[in-house]
Amino acid sequence: RLFWQSMANYSTTTESQDTEVVTGPEESHEFKTETKRMLQIVANSMYSEKEIFVRELISNAADALEKLRHLQSSENIETGTPLQVRITLDHEKKTFTIQDSGVGMTLDELNQNLGTIASSGSKKFLEKLENEGSGSRENIIGQFGVGFYSTFMVGDTIKVYTKSALPGSKGYCWSTDGQGSYTVAEADNVAVGTKIVIELREDSKSFASQIEVDSIIKKYSNFVGFPIFLNGTEVNTVEPLWTKDRSSVTAEQHQTFYRFIANAWDDPQYTLHFKTDAPLSIASVLYVPERHMESLGERMAPGVSLYSRKVLIQPKSKGLLPDWLRFVKGVVDSEDIPLNVSRELLQDNILSRLRQVMTSRVLKWLDNEAKKDEKKYNEFFLDFGQFIKEGACTDAMHKREIGKLLRFESSGLKEGDMTSLEGYASRKKEGQDKIYYLLTPKRQYAEDSPYTEMFKKNGVELLYLYDTVDEFVINHLRQFQGYDLVAADSPEAASHPLL
Numbered sequence: 001r002l003f004w005q006s007m008a009n010y011s012t013t014t015e016s017q018d019t020e021v022v023t024g025p026e027e028s029h030e031f032k033t034e035t036k037r038m039l040q041i042v043a044n045s046m047y048s049e050k051e052i053f054v055r056e057l058i059s060n061a062a063d064a065l066e067k068l069r070h071l072q073s074s075e076n077i078e079t080g081t082p083l084q085v086r087i088t089l090d091h092e093k094k095t096f097t098i099q100d101s102g103v104g105m106t107l108d109e110l111n112q113n114l115g116t117i118a119s120s121g122s123k124k125f126l127e128k129l130e131n132e133g134s135g136s137r138e139n140i141i142g143q144f145g146v147g148f149y150s151t152f153m154v155g156d157t158i159k160v161y162t163k164s165a166l167p168g169s170k171g172y173c174w175s176t177d178g179q180g181s182y183t184v185a186e187a188d189n190v191a192v193g194t195k196i197v198i199e200l201r202e203d204s205k206s207f208a209s210q211i212e213v214d215s216i217i218k219k220y221s222n223f224v225g226f227p228i229f230l231n232g233t234e235v236n237t238v239e240p241l242w243t244k245d246r247s248s249v250t251a252e253q254h255q256t257f258y259r260f261i262a263n264a265w266d267d268p269q270y271t272l273h274f275k276t277d278a279p280l281s282i283a284s285v286l287y288v289p290e291r292h293m294e295s296l297g298e299r300m301a302p303g304v305s306l307y308s309r310k311v312l313i314q315p316k317s318k319g320l321l322p323d324w325l326r327f328v329k330g331v332v333d334s335e336d337i338p339l340n341v342s343r344e345l346l347q348d349n350i351l352s353r354l355r356q357v358m359t360s361r362v363l364k365w366l367d368n369e370a371k372k373d374e375k376k377y378n379e380f381f382l383d384f385g386q387f388i389k390e391g392a393c394t395d396a397m398h399k400r401e402i403g404k405l406l407r408f409e410s411s412g413l414k415e416g417d418m419t420s421l422e423g424y425a426s427r428k429k430e431g432q433d434k435i436y437y438l439l440t441p442k443r444q445y446a447e448d449s450p451y452t453e454m455f456k457k458n459g460v461e462l463l464y465l466y467d468t469v470d471e472f473v474i475n476h477l478r479q480f481q482g483y484d485l486v487a488a489d490s491p492e493a494a495s496h497p498l499l
């Protein structure tokens with residue numbers, strides 16, 4: 001045990017020590033004015049979500065690894081080191097180090113990247129930053145590719161060692177204290193890729209804690225397509241199931257994935273693995289839990305999280321599905337949405353489009369499941385019907401589809417059995433163009449009611465609606481597939497010639 005303990009320390013110290021050696025003269029550069037302004041705003045204004053610097057640096061590293069993987073396949077460039085992200089924390093020195101074996105940066109990119117990002121997006125970016133709420137700030141970072149700037153939220157000094165994968169490239173050390181200038185010098189012993197060493201600020205020491213950083217990686221970057229090591233231990237071990245080919249995913253894999261993302265112990269009773277390229281690129285896995293435990297007290301949070309290119313954008317995203325579908329758990333990943341879209345931007349056309357496509361697809365999924373196994377669907381409805389009815393009362397856009405998912409008891413079925421509205425209509429009398437119902441707290445009262453007597457005598461079926469919410473459902477629905485919904489004890493019913 002002592003041996004392994006010493007080995008673990010060994011890997012941590014060697015990885016976090018700067019084995020690189022600056023060899024050339026340090027050239028000092030002033031940050032461009034808009035870059036300085038940007039650093040000021042970024043460094044001092046994003047208190048709400050400091051932790052996202054981890055996500056941003058991992059995303060940059062993943063992009064660099066993706067670029068190298070592409071180069072290796074096309075230009076046959078081989079660097080010999082495995083494509084991975086290594087994060088090491090030094091609790092004594094309070095440093096956070098992230099290293100990727102990706103494509104790395106040339107001297108020009110090193111000098112350009114920081115400035116260009118600032119100058120290219122700067123006008124728009126600075127305006128947005130200054131007048132947007134802080135909520136959108138942490139999201140704008142990724143949008144302008146300025147993820148690197150987020151290191152200024154947590155670092156006193158930042159050192160970047162980088163060497164481009166292009167053959168014959170030199171290694172460099174870029175360094176700054178974020179005050180207004182940075183230095184660049186040639187360095188030896190720099191591995192291909194990029195290594196960023198952050199000396200953490202007083203108020204950001206928590207990012208030198210392995211437990212803290214482990215949970216941040218699991219929260220945002222758990223599905224990044226390259227292994228991420230934290231102090232030598234691989235962190236992201238759960239596969240992004242939604243990106244796999246549908247036919248290759250087993251029920252067991254779905255069960256494991258469901259339990260992981262829903263933080264649940266039961267199994268999914270329904271599973272949807274949905275991918276499409278039009279009108280948007282969408283890859284998603286959605287689940288209906290076996291049982292729902294929404295205690296009357298607190299309202300269940302939405303169960304679906306929004307990803308873009310396997311990076312978490314919004315946990316339990318409110319704008320992705322309508323609130324009445326909050327019992328559905330899972331992941332929706334769309335490459336088309338702007339990276340790190342913020343809540344405020346959720347209304348923008350791409351996202352409302354995504355919401356529209358996903359909602360229709362979920363409704364179709366549930367209807368297909370009902371058609372596949374009516375009995376199982378009725379059990380689902382006994383447990384989740386309250387959500388469907390909430391949708392029937394509130395969602396005007398999908399009224400028709402939701403109507404198909406409703407189930408009620410009926411005078412034509414024995415106690416405990418339920419019918420859909422389509423089922424009722426399929427049993428209607430010749431010439432009957434209405435769907436009749438009786439609002440009553442219990443079946444017994446319905447059976448004893450004089451109205452039921454009359455309807456039965458005339459061979460016209462009656463839906464029995466026991467829930468108080470049913471009245472609102474009927475008032476909102478008003479009709480289904482051309483049939484008006486008419487109360488049996490209403491003057492309209494009494495006047496109807498059929499009876």
Ligand SMILES: Nc1nc(Cl)c2cnn(Cc3ccc(Br)cc3F)c2n1
Nearest residue numbers: 060061064103104105113114148194
């Ligand atoms: N990991 C990684 N790999 C690559 Cl190839 C690039 C390219 N740009 N960036 C962002 C960035 C920009 C300027 C400075 Br200084 C540091 C920095 F991380 C990258 N990060």
